[in-house]
Structures are given as structure tokens and as C-alpha cells.
Amino acid sequence: MTMTFTRLSRRHLIALGLAAATLAPGLAAAQAKLKVAAIYTVPFEQQWVSRIHKALKAAEARGEIDYKASENVANADYERVMREYANGGNALIVGEVFGVEAAARKVAKDFPKVSFLMGSSGKPQAPNFSVFDNYIQDPAYLSGMVAGGMTKSNKIGMVGGFPIPEVNRLMNAFMAGAKEVNPKVEFTVSFINSWFDPPKAKEAAFAMIDKGADVMYAERFGVSDAAQERKVLAIGNVINTQDKYPDTVVASALWHMEPSIDRALGLVKTGKFTAEDYGPYSLMKNKGSELAPLGSFEKKVPADVVAKMRAKEKAILAGTFTVKVDDSQPKSTAK
Structure with missing residues (x-):
């Protein structure tokens, strides 16, 4: 009896396994x-x-x-x-x-x-x-508010890679944020026509600092190095480099690609991936971006500026304020 039961059990298990494979041929692939x-x-x-x-x-x-x-x-x-x-x-x-x-x-x-x-x-x-693309105009606007409150010369320098929509919208948002806090601020804008040329970005930044800019918008690598050398301030973009420039980088607009990547992976796994625009998954409300902690500048940014910035941050997250998307090429306003 024992032997028969064991044989039957094995036959049943094999049959069940074959049935499962027939019903779910993609099971192994899914795993x-x-x-x-x-x-x-x-x-x-x-x-x-x-x-x-x-x-x-x-x-x-x-x-x-x-x-x-x-x-x-x-x-x-x-x-x-x-x-x-x-x-x-x-x-x-x-x-x-x-x-x-x-x-x-x-x-x-x-x-x-x-x-x-x-x-x-x-x-x-x-x-x-x-x-x-990096729809991080929300924290870019907030970082602009910080910059507008930190400049003493009312001159901000901005060095970008290429004047394409993905860069332009962040620079325009930054400028709008700075002007909200400080209507007197003037901007000098330059593009180095490269995605990765730190020496060229550094030289462009030096030229702006020589003309009085005391806050630099570091859209490219190399700008914060120039700011650090000349002892002026910098605002970061996409990543937080304050650990490398603790006395230079005041604030940074951070991009988080995880919501976009995780969505794409989930859709591919379930066979539901289609052509769509993932831009909105970089918005602050979707946890695709944020303003980095002020860190070493927590006590150095004027309290009234921080209060205005935090109020605007809450408004963005609540949906009561929307940062304008302006993809046009930003222009210098400094005389």
C-alpha cells in the first residue's frame, strides 16, 4: 500500500507539474x-x-x-x-x-x-x-529663491551645457525663483556646447565671477570648482555635491530617476510597456525630484528666505502653485 501510494503521489505531482507548465508557459521566464x-x-x-x-x-x-x-x-x-x-x-x-x-x-x-x-x-x-527628461523645474525654482536671497551683488552667473528644452526650462525656473525673492537680481547666461567639459565650464564661470557674480548656477561640472576657488557661492543641479563643496554649494535641485525606471520595469515585466512620456514622473509630487537639504548652509540662508521657500515648496506639493515650464533659451539680463 505504501509503495502504491508513493507511486501515485509521484504520478500526480508529475501530472500537476506538466499541467502548470501548460497553463503558464511564461512562468520560468517571469522568474x-x-x-x-x-x-x-x-x-x-x-x-x-x-x-x-x-x-x-x-x-x-x-x-x-x-x-x-x-x-x-x-x-x-x-x-x-x-x-x-x-x-x-x-x-x-x-x-x-x-x-x-x-x-x-x-x-x-x-x-x-x-x-x-x-x-x-x-x-x-x-x-x-x-x-x-528631467522635469525638475520645481526644485530648480526653489533653488533660485535661495540664490536670490543669498546674492549680495545682485549678480548671478549661469553656465549651461546646450540650450535645449531640458536645460532651458530649469534655468528659466531658477531665474523666476530668484526674481520672486529679489527683483533686483541680474543674470549672465552662457552655454559651453558640451555635456561634459569641466575645464570649459570653469573658465566660463571665472569670466562671470570677474564681472561681479557672487552666486553661480552650476548646471555643468566645473562651475562649483570655479566658485570654490574664487570664494563665491554655487547652486547645484541634478545631484547634491555639497559634501565636496561644503562652503560653496548652498542648495541643489535633485533629480530622482527611480519612479521612471521602476515604472518602466514593471510594465516590461507584465508585457504592458507602451510608448509614453515619462516626464511627469520627475515632478516633485511624484517623488521624482526635490530640493536637497541645506545642510552646511542651514543657518546661513536668511530665515525669511527659508520661510518663503518652504511655503512655496508646500504650495507646489499641494498643487496650489505650478512652476511655469518655459523651454525658450534664457537670455542674459545683466547690463
Whole structure:
């Protein structure tokens, strides 16, 4: 009896296993780690890319994905690398395609079963090409309020990479925030036409400081170095570098890519990924951005300025104040 029962049990278990496999053929695949690749035209440590890389590394650390990435990929080589990753079985490919829009979209058309989430100034492309950018104009506005309250010369210098919408909207929001607190403030605006050239950004900053700017908007790496050397202040963008410049960087608008990455991963896993604009997932209300803690400047920023800034922060989160999205190229106002 015992032997018969054991044999029957084994037969039943085998039958049940076969039935489960028939009913859920994708079960094994669902349990496997999602293969994800990223392609970056700049180093991993560059501000913008570092936030995407950080969010993907977090998913990797949780055991959700098998993550591979390429940095410093030249525009001329971008399409080839995209195709290699698409042919390599990656379910999701992430990157920034500002200089290679046409080529990237062509690759997406050729691989309709692969999901693409790309930093782009363009629109989503059905069925599988989603776009994102750093919609962090909310904390950029707040950091501008801090800057307006900290300048003594009423002159603020601003150094950006390229005058594209993703950069322009942050600079315009920063300027609007500064003018709310200090209507007398004047701005000098310059673009270095590079995403990663710290020496060039540093030289541009020196020129502005020489003309009286005592607060610098550090949209690019290199600006805070110039501010530190000349003992003026700086406002950070995308990442918080106050630990490296404790007496220089007053505040920073932080970008959190996790809400966007986590959404994309969830949709890919369930087979529901479609072409959409991920920009809104970078808003403060969606935990995609925030103003960094004032840290070493907590007691140095005037109390009335902090109070105004915190009130505006609450209004943004409550939806009673919306930071204007102005993608036009910002202009210098200094005489």
C-alpha cells in the first residue's frame, strides 16, 4: 500500500507539474531576471547620467534585473551599440539620444519587441519608444529663491551645457525663483556646447565671477570648482555635491530617476510597456525630484528666505502653485 501510494503521489505531482507548465508557459521566464542595458554618451559620473545609472543599479541590487551599461559612446557609434544590445536579448534599453534621435528611433522600429526608454526632446514613438527628461523645474525654482536671497551683488552667473528644452526650462525656473525673492537680481547666461567639459565650464564661470557674480548656477561640472576657488557661492543641479563643496554649494535641485525606471520595469515585466512620456514622473509630487537639504548652509540662508521657500515648496506639493515650464533659451539680463 505504501509503495502504491508513493507511486501515485509521484504520478500526480508529475501530472500537476506538466499541467502548470501548460497553463503558464511564461512562468520560468517571469522568474528570470529582466535583461536591461543602458547606453550613455558621457561618463557614469556626469550629473544627468549618474541619476539614471543609480536607479538602474538599485534595481540590480534588489535582484530584479541583469544590468549592463556602456559609457562614453560617441554619437557616431550609438546606433551600433543599440543594435548589439537589442540583438543581445535585452528586454529594456535605456539611454539619452539627444544627438542621435533619428538613428535611435530607427533601431526601435527594427526591434518592436524590445522596449526603449530614452532621454529625448522628441515625442514618444509607438509602439515601444518612450521618452523622458528631467522635469525638475520645481526644485530648480526653489533653488533660485535661495540664490536670490543669498546674492549680495545682485549678480548671478549661469553656465549651461546646450540650450535645449531640458536645460532651458530649469534655468528659466531658477531665474523666476530668484526674481520672486529679489527683483533686483541680474543674470549672465552662457552655454559651453558640451555635456561634459569641466575645464570649459570653469573658465566660463571665472569670466562671470570677474564681472561681479557672487552666486553661480552650476548646471555643468566645473562651475562649483570655479566658485570654490574664487570664494563665491554655487547652486547645484541634478545631484547634491555639497559634501565636496561644503562652503560653496548652498542648495541643489535633485533629480530622482527611480519612479521612471521602476515604472518602466514593471510594465516590461507584465508585457504592458507602451510608448509614453515619462516626464511627469520627475515632478516633485511624484517623488521624482526635490530640493536637497541645506545642510552646511542651514543657518546661513536668511530665515525669511527659508520661510518663503518652504511655503512655496508646500504650495507646489499641494498643487496650489505650478512652476511655469518655459523651454525658450534664457537670455542674459545683466547690463
